Amino acid sequence: MTIFIYDKTFEGLLTCIFDAYFKKSFPDSLLSEKDSLPLFYDELITIYTDNEKSSRVWICLQHKLSQLALSCLAACWLSELPNIDIVMFRYIHKVIDAKQSIELNFGDPDVLEISKIGRKVGQEKGRIIQFLRFQKTIDGIYFAAIEPLYNVLSLVIEHLKRRFKDQKWLIYDMKRNYGYYYDLFEVKEITFDNLKDIQFISGLLNENIMDKDEKLFQQLWKEYFKATTIQERINPKLHRQNMPVRFWKYLIEKH
Amino acid sequence: MNTNVLNKLKILAESAKYDVSCASSGVSRSYKKGGIGDTSGWGICHSFTEDGRCISLLKIMLTNNCIYDCAYCINRRSNDLPRATFSVNELVNLTIEFYRRNYIEGLFLSSGVVRNPDYTMERLVKVIKDLRSIHRFNGYIHMKSIPGASQELVKEAGFYADRLSVNIEIPNEKSLQQLAPEKDFKSILEPMQYIQQGVLQSAEERKKYRYAPRFAPAGQSTQMIIGATTDTDKDILQLSSAFYQKPTMKRVYYSGYIPVNEYDKRLPMLKQPPLIRENRLYQADWLLRFYSFKVDEIVNDTFPDLDLEIDPKLSWALRHPEYFPIDINRADYEMLLRVPGIGIKSAKLIIVSRRHGNLGTYQLKKIGIIMKKAQYFITCRELPPKTIHEMSPNFIKNLFISKPKSNPRNLQLNIPFDSAE
Numbered sequence: 001m002t003i004f005i006y007d008k009t010f011e012g013l014l015t016c017i018f019d020a021y022f023k024k025s026f027p028d029s030l031l032s033e034k035d036s037l038p039l040f041y042d043e044l045i046t047i048y049t050d051n052e053k054s055s056r057v058w059i060c061l062q063h064k065l066s067q068l069a070l071s072c073l074a075a076c077w078l079s080e081l082p083n084i085d086i087v088m089f090r091y092i093h094k095v096i097d098a099k100q101s102i103e104l105n106f107g108d109p110d111v112l113e114i115s116k117i118g119r120k121v122g123q124e125k126g127r128i129i130q131f132l133r134f135q136k137t138i139d140g141i142y143f144a145a146i147e148p149l150y151n152v153l154s155l156v157i158e159h160l161k162r163r164f165k166d167q168k169w170l171i172y173d174m175k176r177n178y179g180y181y182y183d184l185f186e187v188k189e190i191t192f193d194n195l196k197d198i199q200f201i202s203g204l205l206n207e208n209i210m211d212k213d214e215k216l217f218q219q220l221w222k223e224y225f226k227a228t229t230i231q232e233r234i235n236p237k238l239h240r241q242n243m244p245v246r247f248w249k250y251l252i253e254k255h
Numbered sequence: 256m257n258t259n260v261l262n263k264l265k266i267l268a269e270s271a272k273y274d275v276s277c278a279s280s281g282v283s284r285s286y287k288k289g290g291i292g293d294t295s296g297w298g299i300c301h302s303f304t305e306d307g308r309c310i311s312l313l314k315i316m317l318t319n320n321c322i323y324d325c326a327y328c329i330n331r332r333s334n335d336l337p338r339a340t341f342s343v344n345e346l347v348n349l350t351i352e353f354y355r356r357n358y359i360e361g362l363f364l365s366s367g368v369v370r371n372p373d374y375t376m377e378r379l380v381k382v383i384k385d386l387r388s389i390h391r392f393n394g395y396i397h398m399k400s401i402p403g404a405s406q407e408l409v410k411e412a413g414f415y416a417d418r419l420s421v422n423i424e425i426p427n428e429k430s431l432q433q434l435a436p437e438k439d440f441k442s443i444l445e446p447m448q449y450i451q452q453g454v455l456q457s458a459e460e461r462k463k464y465r466y467a468p469r470f471a472p473a474g475q476s477t478q479m480i481i482g483a484t485t486d487t488d489k490d491i492l493q494l495s496s497a498f499y500q501k502p503t504m505k506r507v508y509y510s511g512y513i514p515v516n517e518y519d520k521r522l523p524m525l526k527q528p529p530l531i532r533e534n535r536l537y538q539a540d541w542l543l544r545f546y547s548f549k550v551d552e553i554v555n556d557t558f559p560d561l562d563l564e565i566d567p568k569l570s571w572a573l574r575h576p577e578y579f580p581i582d583i584n585r586a587d588y589e590m591l592l593r594v595p596g597i598g599i600k601s602a603k604l605i606i607v608s609r610r611h612g613n614l615g616t617y618q619l620k621k622i623g624i625i626m627k628k629a630q631y632f633i634t635c636r637e638l639p640p641k642t643i644h645e646m647s648p649n650f651i652k653n654l655f656i657s658k659p660k661s662n663p664r665n666l667q668l669n670i671p672f673d674s675a676e
Contacts, residue, residue, distance in 0.1 A: 105611035106604050107618045130301055134356040142355065163293050165286050167355060216257075217352050220264055227268035228314060229304040232513050232528055238307030242300070252358075253302055 001028045001040065006047040008032045010077050013085055014054035016047050017092050026093060030085045057092070064095050069103040072118030079121050079150045087113050124148055125155045131247045132156070134169060135204070135218070136211035141181075142169040143205065145250055151176060157187055203249040218252045225253035260349070263339040270319035270330050271365055273515070274422070274478065275508040279311040279360035279395040281473035282417045290391035292354055294417070299360050312363035312397060313353055317341055317379060321367030325435035326522055327424065327483050329515040330367050343382050347390060354394050361395030361417075362386065372403035372442075380408060383415040395473075400450065403442040409449040410470075413457075418473040418505075421446045426491045430484040434521055447504075450475045454503045474505040481536060482529040483512040483522055488561045489554040492539055496550035499543060509536045535561040542567055545599055546592045564656045569595040572632060573648040580642040583635040584613050596629030628655070 004020070004027040006012040013030075020026050025043065037044070061070060073091070076084055091110045094102055106112045127148075134142035142164070146153075153173045157180055160169060164182070172179030172192070181190045207215065248254040283296030300309035318340035319330045329336070350362045364382060368375050379398055386392040398416040400409055413419060421443050425431040428440045450471060457470035477498065479491060495507040511528035539561060542548040546568070553567050554560070562570040572579065572595050581590050583605060591602040604622045608614060615636045620626050631643045631651050643651060 102611065104607040106608040106622055107612055107614050109621070112621055126299075130299055132357050136356070144357070159295070162286055163295075164355070164357075166289075166291065213352075217356065220261060220349065221353065221356075221358050223261055223265050224268050224313070225302065225304065225310070227265045228272045228310065230272055230306050230308075230513065233306035233308075233511075233530065235307040236305065239303055239305050242303040242307060242309070251302070 001038070002043045002045070003027060003029050003031055003037070003041050004045050004047050005031050005033055007049055008085070009049060010074075011051060011054040012047065012049040013077075013088060014057040014092075015049050016089060017057045017096075018050075018053040019045070019047050020089075020093075021096075027086075027089070030089060060096065061092065064101065065103055066101070072115060075118045075121040075152075075155075076114055078152055078155070079117050081117065084117065087117075121150050121152060121155075124150045125152045127244075127247070128152060128156050129159055131243070131251060132160075132171065133250055133252050135252075136214045137205065138209050138211055140168060140211070142167055143172070144169070145172045145174050145203070147175040147246065147249070148173060149246070153178075153180065161187060202255070204252070204255060222253050222255070260345055263341055263345070264315070264349070266337050266339040267316045267319055267341060268314070270367075271314045271316045271363075273329060273510065273513065274314060274363070274365060274399075275308075275510045276397065276420060276476050276478060276506065277309050277311045277314060277363065278418070278473075278476070278506060279397075281505060282395070284393050284417075286393060287391065290393050291351060292392065292394045294361070294393060294395050301357065301359055311360045312395060313350055313359045313361070314363040315341070315346070315365070317346065317364060317366040317375075317382065318369060319367050320369050322370070323368055323435065323437045325424075325438065326516060326519045327434055327480055327512065331516065334516065343378075343385055346382055347385050350386065350394075351390060351392065354392070359394075361392075361397070363397040365399040366401070368401060372401045373405050373408060376401045376404035376408040376412070380412050380415070383412065387415045397473075400446045402438055402446060404446060406449045409446055410453055413450065413453040413470040414468050416471055418475060419446075419450045419471045420476045420478070421450075422478040423494075424478065424480050425484055426479055426486045426494045427484075430486065434483070447475065447477070447501075451501060451503045471503075474503040476506040476508065477504070478508040478510055480512050481509050481533050482525065487554075487559040488532075488536060488539070489556075489559040491536065492543070492550050492554050495540060496543055507540065509533050509540070531563050532561070535563060535567060539567045542571075547589055548593075565652060566595070568593070569628065569652075569655065573643075573652055576643045576648055579632040580634045580644075581632065583619065583633050584609050594629055594632045596625035596627070596632075 002025055004016050006016050016027070016030065023045070025045070029038070031037070061073070065073070073088065076088055087110055091114050094108070094110060102108065102111060106115065128146060132144045132146060134144045137143050153171060156171070160171065161182065166184070168183055170179060170181045170190070178189060178191050180187050243251070278298050280296065280298035282294055284294040286293040298311055300311050302310040304310060318338070320338050320340065321330045321332055324331045324333055353359045354361065362383070364379055366375050366379055379401070383396050383398055386396065396416045397418045397420065398412055400412065400419045400421045402421060409419070423443050425434060431438060431440065453470040454474065457467065460467040461469070479494070481491070491509070498504040498507055511530050511533040512525065513528045514522065514525050516522065539553050542553060543550060548571070552571055561567050572593065578593065581594060583591070588602060588606055591597055591605060592599065597605070601622055601624045605614065608622070613636045616626065619629070619635065631641065631646060634642070
């Protein structure tokens with residue numbers, strides 16, 4: 001069994017591919033330095049991330065894969081699932097070795113897995129677009145917090161930039177503690193140093209930093225949400241299926 | 256904006272909620288400088304009510320006053336319920352503020368008929384005209400066209416709205432006459448005709464002039480109430496199928512009748528809305544639109560109603576064992592779509608994957624085919640032991656009829672707690 005040790009970055013993974021071809025030895029497992037080693041193994045190789053090597057691999061993939069498959073691969077990385085790197089490694093290995101494009105060969109377990117996870121990440125992105133709720137603050141910024149399952153915040157920026165071009169907005173990933181702020185000109189990545197100071201336990205902004213009309217619109221929205229339900233058709237299971245409970249904390253209408 | 260608006264919102268949302276349509280798809284409009292928002296092209300559901308329906312648009316009535324007295328409608332004039340009317344400003348403001356907070360994709364505007372159809376239609380048009388031209392709102396707008404409104408007003412509405420709709424409600428004219436004496440098919444079909452003319456005319460003009468205005472770019476939709484009359488599924492689906500033949504009709508919605516006016520003797524007494532029948536009709540509707548089924552294949556004189564216990568595709572397959580089993584690795588796309596347990600997504604996956612090699616049952620399962628159903632209708636590399644011919648259709652049908660679950664509450668002993676003597 002061959003083990004590669006790398007720094008768990010995307011560039012690191014691509015470097016692993018490069019070095020594997022260079023050394024003609026392919027890993028069965030990808031670990032980071034912190035992971036404990038298994039009891040038995042044949043070979044242990046440490047890979048040092050090299051931007052030149054990784055970009056060469058990426059350029060090779062650009063020739064071999066369609067735009068759709070490339071973005072699917074990138075989306076898989078954003079899933080941050082524990083064993084996604086070895087699946088991606090095997091997938092890239094197969095892509096490079098194959099004479100024809102294999103991206104549509106869903107009979108292959110790795111290709112299917114990559115497309116499935118890519119779809120899941122895409123779904124999560126969709127859910128963020130659906131369930132983001134802006135709250136207007138006293139200084140006119142529309143603020144939305146959310147806890148996505150995967151690290152997909154960067155994927156929704158384009159949509160928000162197109163749609164809310166004439167308002168300042170701030171989206172924040174409470175789980176990973178970073179966010180993006182749009183100041184009418186460009187989008188910047190930001191981090192709150194003192195997340196606890198915002199006092200954000202309930203999911204709603206503190207009333208003293210809310211815009212004066214914000215409370216009213218939240219109330220109107222909640223009232224609308226209640227009024228538009230047809231009591232004779234109540235179906236809590238379907239409700240939860242469509243709008244998973246993990247989003248409820250930041251949904252105004254579920255407060 | 257104050258508590259007055261809150262009350263109005265409550266009343267008018269409750270009056271509008273029985274409209275099923277909530278789609279916000281079919282048109283993309285990019286952001287324009289000085290305007291608000293954009294439309295993305297695919298529908299986005301921003302919330303879901305507790306009955307599981309999507310909230311994509313702010314579905315609201317301009318007023319719930321109505322001069323008509325339709326038996327199935329909650330807003331009929333003989334009903335004693337709180338009435339309210341939004342001012343144009345209030346409604347426009349509400350839409351924009353909701354939109355800015357990412358609550359909604361746009362507005363679904365409907366109204367009761369006040370004074371006469373033209374007067375009502377004029378006021379509806381005023382709202383969406385204000386939204387589009389004064390506030391330069393680029394979000395989605397769906398507007399109900401009032402039955403009996405004049406062609407000029409429908410024409411004007413089409414240039415501001417993304418989708419127009421007229422609800423037919425009852426699938427045959429005789430029942431409609433009975434339940435809504437003030438309406439007839441002519442007053443409903445005419446506006447539909449106007450919308451279609453508008454769309455086709457605008458498409459023609461846009462061929463010549465690139466910037467000619469678009470007319471209702473997301474087409475039109477309509478809605479039918481299920482279970483309020485004695486019409487069979489055959490009547491309903493044949494009408495839908497006829498609608499889908501028209502170039503601009505995008506969707507027909509089905510709404511299980513909810514007894515809102517229980518006192519009216521013209522309507523049936525229902526214990527609960529016919530939800531299963533509604534679901535089966537939607538399934539049949541999908542077969543018509545995406546699975547290239549013909550309406551006679553789903554319902555015909557021998558089978559005028561859909562089977563409530565199994566879905567329409569399975570029930571078609573069981574009636575036609577002569578088409579099966581089909582070979583997964585050879586059959587064409589249209590035939591794959593007809594196999595119960597294979598949907599559009601998995602059919603497409605099969606088509607692209609089998610170029611690389613034969614597919615076996617294990618792979619089919621992984622791809623997402625429901626083998627529990629599909630196994631009786633297909634063959635693949637490994638031959639499945641049992642197909643529909645070995646098993647008989649009736650036997651397979653029984654496999655899929657869900658047996659009533661025993662309710663744990665029924666098993667409990669019923670002990671009367673009398674007061675101690």
